[in-house]
Amino acid sequence: MTTDSIEAADRLAANRLAGIRAAMGRTASLTGRTADDITLIAVSKTQAADAIRPLIAAGQRVFGENRVQEAESKWPALRDEHDGLQLHLVGQLQSNKAADAVALFDVIHSLDRPSLLTALARAMDAADRRVPCFVQVNIGAEPQKGGCPIADVPALIRSAREAGIPLLGLMCVPPADIEPAPFFALLAKMAREEGLEGLSMGMSGDYETAIMLGATHIRVGTALFGERPAARPTPGSGRGMIRNSRAK
Numbered sequence: 001m002t003t004d005s006i007e008a009a010d011r012l013a014a015n016r017l018a019g020i021r022a023a024m025g026r027t028a029s030l031t032g033r034t035a036d037d038i039t040l041i042a043v044s045k046t047q048a049a050d051a052i053r054p055l056i057a058a059g060q061r062v063f064g065e066n067r068v069q070e071a072e073s074k075w076p077a078l079r080d081e082h083d084g085l086q087l088h089l090v091g092q093l094q095s096n097k098a099a100d101a102v103a104l105f106d107v108i109h110s111l112d113r114p115s116l117l118t119a120l121a122r123a124m125d126a127a128d129r130r131v132p133c134f135v136q137v138n139i140g141a142e143p144q145k146g147g148c149p150i151a152d153v154p155a156l157i158r159s160a161r162e163a164g165i166p167l168l169g170l171m172c173v174p175p176a177d178i179e180p181a182p183f184f185a186l187l188a189k190m191a192r193e194e195g196l197e198g199l200s201m202g203m204s205g206d207y208e209t210a211i212m213l214g215a216t217h218i219r220v221g222t223a224l225f226g227e228r229p230a231a232r233p234t235p236g237s238g239r240g241m242i243r244n245s246r247a248k
C-alpha cells in the first residue's frame with residue numbers, strides 16, 4: 001500500500017470506529033451504562049491483515065475470528081506488531097481443533113455441546129491455560145445453526161463449572177430477517193437464571209437493540225470493515241449483508 005492509501009484507510013477506520021463507539025455510548029446510557037461497559041469485538045473474519053491494521057492504529061484492541069486456521073495465519077504476526085491485542089473465537093469449533101483454539105484465543109464464544117466441552121477441558125488442562133468461554137445458545141431452534149438447544153443449556157453450564165472452565169455468559173446469533181429483540185431478551189433471561197453476567201449478542205445490524213437488552217459483548221464486522229471480501233463466503237456473511245442496510 002502507498003502512504004496515501006494507508007492514510008485514507010486509517011481515516012476511514014477511525015471514523016467508523018468513532019461512529020460505533022458514539023452509538024454504543026448513546027444506547028448504553030439508556031440502560032445506565034457507558035460505552036466502556038460494553039466490549040466491542042471487531043470481527044475480522046475474511047479480512048486481510050492490511051485491512052485490520054488501520055483499526056488497530058485507531059485504538060481497537062479486541063478482535064474476533066470464526067475459523068481457527070484463518071486466525072492462526074493472521075494473528076501471530078499482528079500480535080508481534082502490537083501489544084495488548086485480544087482475540088475472540090466467535091465461530092463454531094470442531095473438537096479436534098480445541099487445543100489450537102486454547103493456544104490462540106483469549107475468549108471462546110462457541111461452547112455448545114458436551115463433546116466440545118470435554119475436548120476444551122482436556123486442552124486447557126494440558127496447556128495449563130484457562131480460556132474463558134461463552135455458552136452459545138441456539139436461541140431460534142434453527143437446525144442448521146450451531147448452539148446448544150435451550151433445554152440442554154443448564155446441564156451444559158453445570159458440566160462446564162464441574163470441569164473448571166471459566167464461564168463468562170451466554171452467546172447467540174438470532175434467526176436472520178426477523179426482529180431480534182425477543183431472542184436477545186430470552187438470552188438475557190436465561191443468563192440471569194443461571195447467574196451469568198455476560199451476554200455476547202448483537203452484530204452490525206442490531207447491536208444497539210442488543211445493548212438495550214443488556215449485551216456486554218457485541219460482535220461487529222461489516223460496520224467496521226465494510227462488506228466482507230466475497231471470495232470466501234462464511235456462514236454469517238449473508239445475514240450480515242441483509243441486516244446491514246442501516247449500519248454504516
Ligand SMILES: *Cc1c(COP(=O)(O)O)cnc(C)c1O
Nearest residue numbers: 043203204219220221222236240
Ligand atoms: C460474522 C459474524 C459477526 C459479525 O457480523 P456483521 O454482520 O458483519 O457485523 C458476528 N458474530 C458472528 C458469530 C459472526 O460469524
